[in-house]
Amino acid sequence: MNPNPVLHQKWIYRRRPTSIVGPEHYELTSSPLSMDLSDGEVLVEARYLSVDPYMRINQSLKPTYNADPHPLNAVQNAGMVGRVIASSASTLAPGDWVEGMLGWQSHARCHHSVVRKLDPELAPVSTALGVLGMPGRTAWFGLTEAGRPHAGEVVVVSGAAGAVGSLVAQFAKKHGARVLGIAGGAAKCHWLLDTVGLDWALDYKAYASAQQLSDAIRERTGGVDVYFDNVGGWISDAIFPIIHRRARIIICGTISQYSGGLDESELGPRFLHHMLYQRATIQGMLARDYLHRMDEMLRIVGPWVQRGEIVFEETVVRGFDQLPLALNSLFTGDHRGKVLVEV
Ligand SMILES: NC(=O)c1ccc[n+]([C@@H]2O[C@H](COP(=O)([O-])OP(=O)(O)OC[C@H]3O[C@@H](n4cnc5c(N)ncnc54)[C@H](OP(=O)(O)O)[C@@H]3O)[C@@H](O)[C@H]2O)c1
Numbered sequence: 001m002n003p004n005p006v007l008h009q010k011w012i013y014r015r016r017p018t019s020i021v022g023p024e025h026y027e028l029t030s031s032p033l034s035m036d037l038s039d040g041e042v043l044v045e046a047r048y049l050s051v052d053p054y055m056r057i058n059q060s061l062k063p064t065y066n067a068d069p070h071p072l073n074a075v076q077n078a079g080m081v082g083r084v085i086a087s088s089a090s091t092l093a094p095g096d097w098v099e100g101m102l103g104w105q106s107h108a109r110c111h112h113s114v115v116r117k118l119d120p121e122l123a124p125v126s127t128a129l130g131v132l133g134m135p136g137r138t139a140w141f142g143l144t145e146a147g148r149p150h151a152g153e154v155v156v157v158s159g160a161a162g163a164v165g166s167l168v169a170q171f172a173k174k175h176g177a178r179v180l181g182i183a184g185g186a187a188k189c190h191w192l193l194d195t196v197g198l199d200w201a202l203d204y205k206a207y208a209s210a211q212q213l214s215d216a217i218r219e220r221t222g223g224v225d226v227y228f229d230n231v232g233g234w235i236s237d238a239i240f241p242i243i244h245r246r247a248r249i250i251i252c253g254t255i256s257q258y259s260g261g262l263d264e265s266e267l268g269p270r271f272l273h274h275m276l277y278q279r280a281t282i283q284g285m286l287a288r289d290y291l292h293r294m295d296e297m298l299r300i301v302g303p304w305v306q307r308g309e310i311v312f313e314e315t316v317v318r319g320f321d322q323l324p325l326a327l328n329s330l331f332t333g334d335h336r337g338k339v340l341v342e343v
Pocket of ligand 1: 052134135182231255286332333335337
């Protein structure tokens with residue numbers, strides 16, 4: 001018997017949170033790693049694991065875009081970037097970098113067809129979980145297909161310093177729009193202005209009410225043509241009364257509601273009369289609906305990344321044991337850009 005087997009570590013989702021998610025809802029397990037592979041399978045060693053707000057949506061018991069909530073007593077589903085360490089597939093060899101939905105585990109055995117091969121020469125492999133991955137796809141297709149901004153229009157983005165929001169804001173600038181970002185804290189707002197290059201940035205925490213935030217946005221922009229919503233709640237309440245004629249509102253996420261709010265009785269659509277007045281449209285968008293168009297996004301955004309035309313900050317948390325805490329940090333909000341855990 002091997003006295004020092006390689007360990008296969010997994011974060012198991014054990015308890016359903018009723019408010020904010022954290023380490024108490026997970027258990028870390030380890031067992032000796034099996035190197036056995038069936039035909040067509042590969043063994044991947046994780047380097048970067050993703051934490052994303054949808055994980056909390058999938059813990060809600062109420063119906064969401066998934067038929068069922070994330071099962072208990074299973075590895076937390078998540079994006080992984082890792083290296084192939086053994087292969088019985090002709091398309092992948094040991095040493096290749098891949099990305100796939102392989103979960104919060106140190107190693108994953110999977111069929112070669114469920115991962116995509118990465119070219120580390122093109123961009124850092126971590127970007128496959130951020131700007132050149134699901135968040136990039138969300139931002140690109142959410143903005144261009146549902147938002148459809150024109151040059152000179154006003155685009156407002158909530159959650160603007162985050163993984164999706166910071167990309168939406170920059171893609172909107174590339175379309176010639178004037179962009180206002182809403183984020184929590186002065187430091188994030190300085191970053192949005194000085195580094196990301198937005199026209200305006202507002203710290204929602206500095207406003208006591210939706211009315212005050214609304215007034216501040218109207219004062220600066222004159223009104224809103226496209227609202228890309230990552231946050232929901234009272235921040236969105238501030239936008240509806242100041243939309244322009246034929247405004248487009250994209251519901252990408254409502255993170256302010258995830259930590260228990262999705263399980264409560266729902267609020268009425270208090271501000272939708274403004275949709276009528278302005279003949280506006282409101283559209284939900286889901287990244288998975290654009291999975292088949294991933295290459296299209298990569299062809300456009302990839303060269304921007306390579307030429308340094310896009311700011312894609314990554315907050316890298318080190319240590320496999322930090323995963324649940326890193327997930328929790330999405331709801332406490334100190335990071336900028338994409339949060340990743342490096343194993
Ligand atoms: N539709 C889709 O397919 C799709 C795909 C990816 C993501 N999303 C959604 O897009 C949104 C952003 O996701 P992301 O991955 O880019 O995460 P992220 O923005 O990088 O991280 C979450 C951020 O949300 C903000 N936040 C947390 N709680 C908040 C609250 N109560 N009120 C206001 N802001 C709060 C925090 O920023 P502040 O410090 O600024 O508060 C935090 O940093 C989420 O709603 C997510 O569910 C949707």
